Amino acid sequence: EMTVRQCIAKGLVGGEGFAVDASTIKADANRQRSVPSPDKLPIEAAHRAVREYFSVLDDAAFGSATPVQPKYISPVDPAARWNAASGGLAYYAYCTNYLIDLKSAVIMDVETTTAIRQAEVTAQRRMIERTQEIFGIWPERLAADTAYGSAENLAWLVHERGIEPHIPVFDKSARQDGTFERRDFTYDHVHDLYVCPGGQELKQQWRKINSDRPNTPPDNLLRYRSSKLACDVCTLKQKCCPNQPNRKVLRSVHEGARDMARDIALTDAYIVSRRERKKVEMLFAHLKRILKIDRLRLRGPNGARDEFHLAAAAQNLRKMAKLIPPGAPALST
Numbered sequence: 001e002m003t004v005r006q007c008i009a010k011g012l013v014g015g016e017g018f019a020v021d022a023s024t025i026k027a028d029a030n031r032q033r034s035v036p037s038p039d040k041l042p043i044e045a046a047h048r049a050v051r052e053y054f055s056v057l058d059d060a061a062f063g064s065a066t067p068v069q070p071k072y073i074s075p076v077d078p079a080a081r082w083n084a085a086s087g088g089l090a091y092y093a094y095c096t097n098y099l100i101d102l103k104s105a106v107i108m109d110v111e112t113t114t115a116i117r118q119a120e121v122t123a124q125r126r127m128i129e130r131t132q133e134i135f136g137i138w139p140e141r142l143a144a145d146t147a148y149g150s151a152e153n154l155a156w157l158v159h160e161r162g163i164e165p166h167i168p169v170f171d172k173s174a175r176q177d178g179t180f181e182r183r184d185f186t187y188d189h190v191h192d193l194y195v196c197p198g199g200q201e202l203k204q205q206w207r208k209i210n211s212d213r214p215n216t217p218p219d220n221l222l223r224y225r226s227s228k229l230a231c232d233v234c235t236l237k238q239k240c241c242p243n244q245p246n247r248k249v250l251r252s253v254h255e256g257a258r259d260m261a262r263d264i265a266l267t268d269a270y271i272v273s274r275r276e277r278k279k280v281e282m283l284f285a286h287l288k289r290i291l292k293i294d295r296l297r298l299r300g301p302n303g304a305r306d307e308f309h310l311a312a313a314a315q316n317l318r319k320m321a322k323l324i325p326p327g328a329p330a331l332s333t
């Protein structure tokens with residue numbers, strides 16, 4: 001916090017645009033010594049790292065980030081996650097998350113999470129909230145990669161925080177079989193329906209239903225269906241829904257935020273943001289190659305947190321040494 005305050009005082013923080021990203025760092029845990037499940041952990045002689053593991057089981061940045069249990073657990077640092085995603089040998093790791101200001105790549109906040117993608121969004125929210133609380137700084141735009149482009153996260157940024165998402169939309173609607181994709185259907189905001197390439201309407205309800213069904217489905221996806229009668233006689237049926245009686249299109253309840261992100265992605269400002277977000281990756285490269293933090297020395301979530309914070313503070317100090325001209329007044333502490 002002190003290094004960030006100094007950077008703000010010296011004018012190195014613009015506060016207009018932020019970027020966020022995460023990087024995995026190997027934990028101090030031997031991959032050869034693993035247990036298959038938490039039941040096999042030596043609880044009787046529980047050391048600090050094991051106690052910390054149990055204390056973060058309900059934390060959205062650690063234990064409850066995903067219901068999927070890791071394949072192996074390290075008995076010396078069980079909160080470190082078994083990571084086999086890199087294609088090489090699997091290893092135990094933590095994730096360091098950076099929220100940076102895009103003016104001079106000052107690190108505004110750091111969050112430690114388990115090494116899994118779902119935790120990155122939790123970290124992003126915590127860092128944005130904390131930066132606002134501590135420094136009173138609220139960015140106008142946030143640049144990030146597709147990992148942050150889920151409908152829920154875009155909606156949180158747009159509707160709850162008023163931040164422009166310069167983020168590619170996470171979209172799984174692409175089809176491989178050559179049939180029409182969702183983007184071939186036009187959404188009519190006024191009448192809340194889709195119009196298909198054949199000019200027919202797709203609606204959520206074709207007749208009035210008197211039921212107590214909730215308006216929002218549990219998976220947050222609204223379902224729009226075409227009329228079977230129209231599809232039966234449509235010349236485009238083979239290109240649209242060859243194996244179904246009619247066509248169904250799903251729409252997220254957060255589609256408004258997704259549409260906003262898609263519109264931003266067509267602007268020149270987005271091209272600038274996409275280039276600027278590389279600054280976070282450069283900080284991670286510097287962290288691993290120059291500061292040599294490619295493997296942690298301390299164990300447990302608190303050990304990882306301490307090392308990540310110290311490393312980020314060192315990077316901010318280096319930034320000040322580089323950008324503040326010689327002869328400027330000495331920094332007060």
Ligand code: SF4
Binds near residue numbers: 197235237247
């Ligand atoms: S098959 Fe049905 S939904 Fe598809 S284009 Fe034809 S009318 Fe529209």
